[in-house]
Amino acid sequence: MTGAALRRANLEALVEAQGATRATPPLLLSADPYFDLAGEEFGRRLLLTTDATGAEHCLRPDFTLPIVQAYIADGVGKPAAFSYLGPIFRQRETGAAEFDQAGIELLAQPDGDIALDQVLTFARAALSIFHVVPHVRLGGVGLFEALLVQADMPDAWRPRIRNRFGHTEALDRLLTRLEAAPDMPREQQPSRDALIEDITAQMVAAGLSLSEGRSPAEIADRYLEQQALDAAHVPAATLKLLRDYLAISGPVLQALTQIEALASQHKLMLGAPIRAIRRHLNGLGEARVTFDASFSPRLDYYTGIVFEMTGANGQILASGGQYDRLLERLGATAPIAASGCSVWVDRLEAEVKL
Numbered sequence: 001m002t003g004a005a006l007r008r009a010n011l012e013a014l015v016e017a018q019g020a021t022r023a024t025p026p027l028l029l030s031a032d033p034y035f036d037l038a039g040e041e042f043g044r045r046l047l048l049t050t051d052a053t054g055a056e057h058c059l060r061p062d063f064t065l066p067i068v069q070a071y072i073a074d075g076v077g078k079p080a081a082f083s084y085l086g087p088i089f090r091q092r093e094t095g096a097a098e099f100d101q102a103g104i105e106l107l108a109q110p111d112g113d114i115a116l117d118q119v120l121t122f123a124r125a126a127l128s129i130f131h132v133v134p135h136v137r138l139g140g141v142g143l144f145e146a147l148l149v150q151a152d153m154p155d156a157w158r159p160r161i162r163n164r165f166g167h168t169e170a171l172d173r174l175l176t177r178l179e180a181a182p183d184m185p186r187e188q189q190p191s192r193d194a195l196i197e198d199i200t201a202q203m204v205a206a207g208l209s210l211s212e213g214r215s216p217a218e219i220a221d222r223y224l225e226q227q228a229l230d231a232a233h234v235p236a237a238t239l240k241l242l243r244d245y246l247a248i249s250g251p252v253l254q255a256l257t258q259i260e261a262l263a264s265q266h267k268l269m270l271g272a273p274i275r276a277i278r279r280h281l282n283g284l285g286e287a288r289v290t291f292d293a294s295f296s297p298r299l300d301y302y303t304g305i306v307f308e309m310t311g312a313n314g315q316i317l318a319s320g321g322q323y324d325r326l327l328e329r330l331g332a333t334a335p336i337a338a339s340g341c342s343v344w345v346d347r348l349e350a351e352v353k354l
Contacts, residue, residue: 106118
């Protein structure tokens with residue numbers, strides 16, 4: 001048996017050894033959930049086709065979403081575990097659009113810490129088959145959300161800041177805008193009815209349709225919402241706190257110590273999410289582990305600890321974490337604990353050749 005064949009056999013054995021149901025979702029899936037959850041950025045990588053009714057479908061771009069959808073369809077609530085190894089399809093700048101992924105998804109497990117430990121152990125074991133000792137980058141979505149809830153700011157800004165977490169440039173632009181906003185009283189705004197009447201008159205005068213595109217009411221509501229946000233001033237001390245927190249990155253214990261000092265300085269209660277991160281460090285073995293306070297996948301359904309494992313060439317070889325909000329986003333009536341990860345098999349094979 002060649003080296004590549006032996007590694008593949010060992011990876012198959014690892015997938016089967018998880019005590020999980022082997023998942024084989026269909027190759028052709030509805031594209032709508034991917035656009036709804038991941039947006040246009042991810043949508044550009046889908047391989048799309050249209051059926052006779054005009055509905056868009058895509059070749060399977062991942063395993064997680066169809067696994068979770070099938071779990072919901074079967075009736076949520078019972079603990080379930082799934083593993084997989086097979087092809088996915090995404091457009092890439094270089095390389096084939098079809099390549100293999102392996103992974104596990106643990107849903108509604110009674111102990112979320114044990115589930116995440118299994119996920120981390122699986123990822124580390126998969127990489128060890130290819131003789132890779134990774135650099136592990138950890139992030140704390142739950143930690144940032146705990147800070148955001150306690151920070152001094154108008155409630156209207158919390159979801160907007162949270163939605164940009166993980167989008168480094170977008171969040172930086174928002175914080176820069178807030179830092180530049182003057183702290184002064186705003187002029188009294190016109191009533192909604194008066195604003196709609198004024199906008200309607202301007203649209204009619206300009207020969208614009210009142211039924212195509214945004215209506216006068218929608219334009220008025222968007223304007224009033226933006227004015228309310230502009231009037232909701234975020235204190236300079238809070239913006240500095242956010243900047244200081246997001247700048248923390250380095251060896252995990254050093255970074256967590258810095259966060260603890262920042263929490264003490266601002267009288268924030270961040271002990272629980274910090275302890276949760278510390279609990280999982282032993283399971284990462286000899287890997288080099290860093291914590292990056294600004295790191296999060298660009299998907300808002302991640303909730304707790306997230307991670308990436310990279311190799312010698314800096315490519316992501318495995319990634320995942322806790323995503324307790326995904327099932328609710330897909331139709332479950334309440335959040336359901338979930339942890340999982342994906343392993344990029346073609347990238348691991350490339351590591352062997354380095």
